[in-house]
Amino acid sequence: MATPLDPHAAIVTHAAGQGAAAEARPNAQGVLLTTADGQPLARALTRSRRRARRQAFLLVLPLLAFVLITFVVPIGQMLQRSAKNPGFSDNMPQVSAWFDENPRGAVPDEAAFAALAADMAAAAEARTVGIVGTRINYELPGTRSLFTSTGRKVARGIEPPHREALLEMDPRWADEELWTAMRNASTPYTSSFYLAALDRTRDSAGDVARVPENRQVYVMLFQRTLWLSLLITGLTFVLGFPVAHLLATLPMRRSNLLMILVLLPFWTSLLVRTTAWIVLLQQQGVVNDALVWLGLIGEQGRLQMIYNQTGTIIAMTHILLPFMILPLYSVMRTINPSYVRAARSLGATSWTAFRRIYFPQTLPGLGAGALLVFILAVGYYITPALVGGSSGQLISNMIAMHMTETLNWSMAAALAALLLAGVLILYWLYDRLVGIDNLKLG
Amino acid sequence: MNLPRRCLFALSAALVLSVPGWAAADERPLTVLTWGGDFTRAQQVAYATPFTEATGYPVRLVDVDSPTALIKAQVASGNVTADLASVGQADADRLCAEGLAEPIDPAILAPGADGTPAAQDFLPGGLDDCFVATDVYSTVIGYDATRVGAHRPDKLADFFDLDAFPGRRGVLKEPRFTLEMALMGDGVPPDRVYAELSTPQGLDRAFARLDSIRDQIVWWEAGAQPVQLLADGEVAMTMAYNGRLFAARFDEGRPFAILWDGQVYEIEGWMIPRGAPDVSAALEFVAFSTAPRPLARAAEQLSYGPPRVSAQALVGRYKDGVTELAPHLPTAPENLRSALAVDAGFWTDHDAELTERFTTWLAGD
Numbered sequence: 073m074a075t076p077l078d079p080h081a082a083i084v085t086h087a088a089g090q091g092a093a094a095e096a097r098p099n100a101q102g103v104l105l106t107t108a109d110g111q112p113l114a115r116a117l118t119r120s121r122r123r124a125r126r127q128a129f130l131l132v133l134p135l136l137a138f139v140l141i142t143f144v145v146p147i148g149q150m151l152q153r154s155a156k157n158p159g160f161s162d163n164m165p166q167v168s169a170w171f172d173e174n175p176r177g178a179v180p181d182e183a184a185f186a187a188l189a190a191d192m193a194a195a196a197e198a199r200t201v202g203i204v205g206t207r208i209n210y211e212l213p214g215t216r217s218l219f220t221s222t223g224r225k226v227a228r229g230i231e232p233p234h235r236e237a238l239l240e241m242d243p244r245w246a247d248e249e250l251w252t253a254m255r256n257a258s259t260p261y262t263s264s265f266y267l268a269a270l271d272r273t274r275d276s277a278g279d280v281a282r283v284p285e286n287r288q289v290y291v292m293l294f295q296r297t298l299w300l301s302l303l304i305t306g307l308t309f310v311l312g313f314p315v316a317h318l319l320a321t322l323p324m325r326r327s328n329l330l331m332i333l334v335l336l337p338f339w340t341s342l343l344v345r346t347t348a349w350i351v352l353l354q355q356q357g358v359v360n361d362a363l364v365w366l367g368l369i370g371e372q373g374r375l376q377m378i379y380n381q382t383g384t385i386i387a388m389t390h391i392l393l394p395f396m397i398l399p400l401y402s403v404m405r406t407i408n409p410s411y412v413r414a415a416r417s418l419g420a421t422s423w424t425a426f427r428r429i430y431f432p433q434t435l436p437g438l439g440a441g442a443l444l445v446f447i448l449a450v451g452y453y454i455t456p457a458l459v460g461g462s463s464g465q466l467i468s469n470m471i472a473m474h475m476t477e478t479l480n481w482s483m484a485a486a487l488a489a490l491l492l493a494g495v496l497i498l499y500w501l502y503d504r505l506v507g508i509d510n511l512k513l514g
Numbered sequence: 515m516n517l518p519r520r521c522l523f524a525l526s527a528a529l530v531l532s533v534p535g536w537a538a539a540d541e542r543p544l545t546v547l548t549w550g551g552d553f554t555r556a557q558q559v560a561y562a563t564p565f566t567e568a569t570g571y572p573v574r575l576v577d578v579d580s581p582t583a584l585i586k587a588q589v590a591s592g593n594v595t596a597d598l599a600s601v602g603q604a605d606a607d608r609l610c611a612e613g614l615a616e617p618i619d620p621a622i623l624a625p626g627a628d629g630t631p632a633a634q635d636f637l638p639g640g641l642d643d644c645f646v647a648t649d650v651y652s653t654v655i656g657y658d659a660t661r662v663g664a665h666r667p668d669k670l671a672d673f674f675d676l677d678a679f680p681g682r683r684g685v686l687k688e689p690r691f692t693l694e695m696a697l698m699g700d701g702v703p704p705d706r707v708y709a710e711l712s713t714p715q716g717l718d719r720a721f722a723r724l725d726s727i728r729d730q731i732v733w734w735e736a737g738a739q740p741v742q743l744l745a746d747g748e749v750a751m752t753m754a755y756n757g758r759l760f761a762a763r764f765d766e767g768r769p770f771a772i773l774w775d776g777q778v779y780e781i782e783g784w785m786i787p788r789g790a791p792d793v794s795a796a797l798e799f800v801a802f803s804t805a806p807r808p809l810a811r812a813a814e815q816l817s818y819g820p821p822r823v824s825a826q827a828l829v830g831r832y833k834d835g836v837t838e839l840a841p842h843l844p845t846a847p848e849n850l851r852s853a854l855a856v857d858a859g860f861w862t863d864h865d866a867e868l869t870e871r872f873t874t875w876l877a878g879d
Contacts, residue, residue: 205611213866287874462876475583478865480866
């Protein structure tokens with residue numbers, strides 16, 4: 073996003089284009105122009121331009137290094153986890169080799185169980201059997217303890233035949249599903265986290281299938297996140313546009329005063345603002361008390377305005393409103409009022425003048441505001457967590473859960489990657505429809 | 515206890531990462547990750563200050579919201595700055611099994627006040643390969659005694675009885691604790707809860723119980739929320755952490771009461787991240803802080819139960835100097851009668867699966 077927005081980049085490419093053209097074209101008189109010290113002018117120009125570019129690059133270098141080290145590399149590593157999880161393949165090499173040699177659908181024979189027993193013993197010794205169990209538990213819930221408990225038993229010693237010995241420790245080792253899960257995890261690179269993030273899994277035949285209906289949650293949450301973000305973007309536009317217009321057209325002194333009112337909540341802690349909404353909107357809250365006092369609703373008919381989707385929408389719209397108002401305002405300030413006056417004097421109705429003359433000029437600010445609000449809304453989770461109730465959970469809450477509670481970072485990374493891809497697609501669409509050059513971030 | 519939890523995760527990560535920078539200038543203190551708020555204050559008073567006085571070794575308590583994720587990140591990156599962390603038993607079990615924790619030999623622990631070896635003095639589940647318990651916190655039902663009317667709720671089933679006790683209910687928006695309570699509220703005895711939850715029918719039964727009060731539920735996530743909901747009159751009864759309800763009653767004088775029937779308790783304690791900078795000092799601190807007297811001292815600050823039988827008898831008065839704490843602890847014998855201990859193994863196996871199902875159920879409005 074930085075490059076197309078960077079005005080300097082545009083100037084440099086532009087200048088470079090001109091330079092190339094100038095060099096290619098011979099002088100009209102056929103005489104070579106030179107500088108005062110006798111250098112050919114074109115070459116001197118090129119050299120000074122190159123120096124300027126180098127200086128510019130050196131100036132940008134610290135930022136570039138900073139962004140690379142603190143942003144691109146860690147995020148790249150995190151995203152890599154979504155497709156790579158060597159938890160099983162690293163710690164269970166012999167079983168993984170058996171899976172390589174035997175095609176999908178092969179019934180695990182004594183060699184497979186022997187490999188399993190050997191790997192388990194080694195993993196228990198190295199205290200990595202928990203990693204293996206956790207990896208398989210992602211594929212088939214409920215199996216982690218099977219690995220840790222069997223690991224403990226195998227470490228005490230196991231005699232052939234391994235199949236009978238393992239089945240005696242736990243009959244679940246004969247489970248076909250378990251072997252499918254182990255096969256799916258036997259390569260370090262895997263698509264299973266992306267499949268899981270789309271409510272899909274791989275069945276024993278290796279085909280992609282849907283997970284049981286009562287666990288299909290991620291696709292629904294993606295849809296809800298996108299829908300709510302779009303709705304909130306629309307609401308901030310409807311509410312913010314008149315405010316920005318008022319701010320831009322009032323005399324400076326009064327508009328500054330109003331501006332403070334816009335900025336004050338912007339500077340207030342997010343948690344404070346969210347909690348303030350709870351105080352206002354809850355059933356024993358200020359708004360309901362006022363309505364009851366006015367006699368508009370009865371004591372029994374207090375409205376449920378928070379701990380549901382309504383609460384999420386209200387609180388998030390309020391919190392994100394400044395991100396819409398500020399870019400709109402900065403663009404509106406620069407719009408010359410004489411255009412609208414000219415349109416009016418030429419016979420346009422006020423609506424037509426607004427629609428054809430004023431509104432199109434605000435598009436760069438609107439675009440920037442909409443993009444900001446939308447992208448922030450997509451990743452929001454504190455507010456939905458506090459006021460969302462049962463219907464306000466968003467996809468970012470699940471990412472946070474997998475990061476901090478289940479510690480399934482591969483799953484968190486897969487969800488985050490899908491979210492990122494979705495935002496990028498929307499960004500691309502946006503660029504197609506509105507044009508990213510038309511963006512003014514303030 | 516897990517008040518700001520996720521939202522402050524990034525901040526706490528930054529805090530912890532910044533520790534070695536300035537600590538290197540002086541003698542490096544023992545860095546202990548803990549949960550913040552009253553919890554940290556209690557540990558400061560009961561463990562850290564006496565430890566420094568006894569050994570001269572400085573201790574630094576650092577508040578974090580998700581010690582497990584932080585430890586996983588630190589061990590994975592090979593840059594461990596924490597010497598010790600306070601975690602739940604389930605998390606300790608998981609970190610231990612994944613090789614992210616140092617083993618702790620129970621032989622280093624102090625014997626009980628009456629000379630019982632530590633291994634017999636701790637509650638079941640209080641000692642593990644990499645874990646030594648420090649406290650027992652509990653999820654209970656809290657209600658406002660001035661609002662429930664003439665007869666008070668006296669069993670967990672009353673929480674699900676909207677006819678006898680009308681009014682909305684505060685429920686934790688997580689499957690853990692919630693599903694257990696739903697089953698016990700449906701008449702499942704505590705010792706059968708996890709067997710039941712392991713079957714599809716049992717799960718359906720738990721969700722059906724929640725369905726029966728569904729339109730009256732106000733969901734909460736952070737530990738401070740339910741107490742606020744009760745104080746605002748938003749709910750008639752709520753699930754809550756016992757320490758929060760206790761503090762609201764004795765520090766702020768709120769008329770809250772606790773229904774101990776069907777309480778679900780979890781043991782918390784110390785684990786040492788693998789590759790911690792000073793393992794021997796960490797072990798020394800573990801042994802020092804889990805002796806009966808410091809444990810009792812901590813319980814006096816916070817009303818979380820001491821996990822040792824012999825420490826239970828040493829607990830005196832709350833810091834207000836009046837309240838006898840013993841009957842307010844989750845580990846008091848009369849409170850333990852119908853209590854359920856969280857099954858750490860069950861939740862490491864089923865956490866993700868049940869959270870997915872729970873979220874799907876939540877969304878099915």
